[in-house]
Structures are given as structure tokens and as C-alpha cells.
Amino acid sequence: MNVEEVAKLCAALTPKEMEGPLKPLHVNLKARGEKRLACRLVGELLSNKNVNSDAFISVLPKIRKFIEDVEIEVVSGNTFSFTFKNVNDRRQVLLGGPWSFDKVLLVLEATVGKGDVQNMSFNKVAFWVQIHNVHLLCMTVEIMRFLSGMIKEVKEVDEGKSGDYVRKYIQVRVVMNVDEPLRRILRVDVMRDGKEMTMLL
Template identity: 45%
Template sequence: MHRMSLCVVGKVLSNKKVNREAFMRVIRRIWQVDDGLDIESVTANMFTFHFRDEDDMSRVISGSPWSFDDALIALERPSGKGTVESLGFNWADFWVQIHQVPLLCMSNDIRWFLGGMIGDVMNVDGGAAGDCVGKFMRVRVSIDIKKSLKRWLRVDVLGDGSETVMVLRYERLPNHCFKCGMVNHVTNECANKEPLPVVNGVEKPPFGLWLRAAGTFRKTHHRQRTETFFHSAQPRNN
């Protein structure tokens, strides 16, 4: 039980078989685990990571998403009597930037609601002053990677029927499918055979590199969650 409590299982979400030796070498270098890390290969793209220190494990998990060869490494903590084969690898944690947010919404409260429209909110960045006054909001959310990435949020800010569209950018986003927006395969592996939309005579994929946020960002601290009341538009395709 103690060994399991310090174990994380990871899967490289790629249809290509990864080079196991190269993967282990790269992971050890980028994670820089102080007190030791044992890596075991389970299958072609699945690995178990056995930590010796809980702080090292927590730091690695909180530093996700990680990638190898620009493919997402989905991490999962095993528990109970489940087997490695039963793990779904269906969730990944991202810092997401919310752009084009009205000044009315730049508050400590509303960021939790907006983050909840993207996924399960784990943390928020309110900036040095505690409020989200700036170019964008940042929220850390756990995202269901069985679904397409959300590209924007449509919100009825004042409840008057007028929608505001807020654009999303994902920090450290690896390769993803430009057709369907999934992060578990790339465009040329997509099973969706529907033709791409054509704009001005040119095919234009619904998703793309523009979903990636640029630059590096400060380390943030967790703040107390507060409730807010807000009107959301009817669900639409994102």
C-alpha cells in the first residue's frame, strides 16, 4: 500500500511506439527528482513511476501536462485492487488562459465559474493583486481528454440575451488533432472522415496551433473558492 501510494502510471498518447530507453532518459532529466525515481515499462507506451518521496511525486503531478516527442503523457494514480490495464487515462490537467474577458468579469469570483465551463477547476491565478485584471484569466482545470478541446466560451454576462465570446488558450499543449480537437491523436490519424470546412476556397481546420498559449508564466498559489451567480448561454459546439 505504501509503494502504491507513491506510484503514478503514465501513458504516452501516440499511435507510434515510443523508444523506451529514450523516454526514461528524458523523463529523468526533465523531472529532476531529488530522492530517486524508478521507471518500469509496462507496455509499448505505458510506464509506471515509483517515487521515493511524496513531495517529488506531488511536484511532478502539479507540473503537468508533460509530453514526450510532442505527444501528451496522461498520468493516473492507481488505487484499490485495480490493475494497470483497467486505467482509463481519460483526464489531463492544464493551465488554460481565458482571453477577451470583459472587464466586468475580471474578478476573483467569476473566474471559478468560467473555469467550471471548461473542466473541473483545481486552481486559479488571480495575479499579484488577487483579482484577474490583465490581458487574460488563468485557471487550472482537469479536462476530459475523451472529448474535443473547447475553443471558446459563450457567456451571457448580464442575462440580457447578448453573448460574449471568450477565447481559450492552453499552456504547454502538445500535438493535437486539427480536425476534431482531440489530444490523443494527430490530424493524419483522425478517424473523422468528414471534409474540412472551406473558407475562401481554402480548407480551414476547426482547431490548430492557435490553441497553444505562448510564453512562460509565474508560479501560482491556491486561493479560497467563493460562490458566484452568472448566466451561461445555451450549450453549443465548441
């Protein structure tokens, strides 16, 4: 068979035939990949400029004491992969934010499914927020959860020692979308009489 005949045969092949058959990943390989993925986070530093990745990678383990080592790799630009040897380290980092480096916010996401970084939004961060101008009637855990739910998804409520307390403000941890402006005012009809009470963030 000469070169021209080979070229004609290749031209006659469909794209699928040229790519080869679909082959499923071996079950054991998939399980190993999922196990490693369960110990991984992906984070993006929200800056228009590329940060010094070497400095970031060297500084982060010094800021936080880990039970075991963490591997930090550059995915692309300001996006990094964090692989933890200990799942408790991963959980503490994910719950302990928000994190920043050189005054730049680091947004972390847990990997799910196949861990497709291209489809991660990197726009949700849990922040502690204070709600001011709260009357004594509203100083209960249940009402605090109701009020924090008006802001965004509730992660945690500072309940104080007894659970119900009197303070100048209440403090809640909520998941915020960093692409959206922060709501500064909560309008609540506390007494259910049509009269508005304004609380400030």
C-alpha cells in the first residue's frame, strides 16, 4: 500500500473512527481519583493581576498550622489546587475563611463530580456580618437565623454563651456572592402591624 492509498483511507474515516473507541475508566482507577479529589480544594485569588504564585505557595502553610502537609499547585493564573493529606485540615480551611493573600481575597471551592475547574464560579465566600439596630424582641437565636436568612445562606449564628443574649448587634456568618453588592439594610415588619423596622449591616 503506497502513501496515496493510505491518505485516501484516512480521508474516508469519520472523526469518531479516527479518535478510536470509547473506553471506560477502570473502576479501581476511578475510586483512587475520587479519594484524592475528596482531599482537594480549588481556590482563586480575585485579582486582575497575576499574584506571585511562588510567594503564595510558600506563605500559606506558614499562616495555618496543618496536621499534615498540603500540596499547592498552580492550575492557571491565579487559580490554585490544594491537596491535603488529612481531611480535617481540608475541612478546617474550608470552614475557617475568609482567606486572603497580599490584600487579595481567596475564594475556595470544594471539588465535586469530576472536579471540572473550568465550570467553577469562585464567587461565594462565607463572611461574618454584624446586624445593628436590633431590638430586644429580636435577640433570640430563631429570629437571628430568620434575619441572617434575609441576607443570604446562613452558615452560623453567634449564639453567645446562653443562646439568647442582649447586645448592641447580632453577628452571623453567611455565604455571600462576591459578584453582587452587599445588602446594607434589612426591612422587617417585626410586630406584623405593617410598620417597618430598619436594621443596618
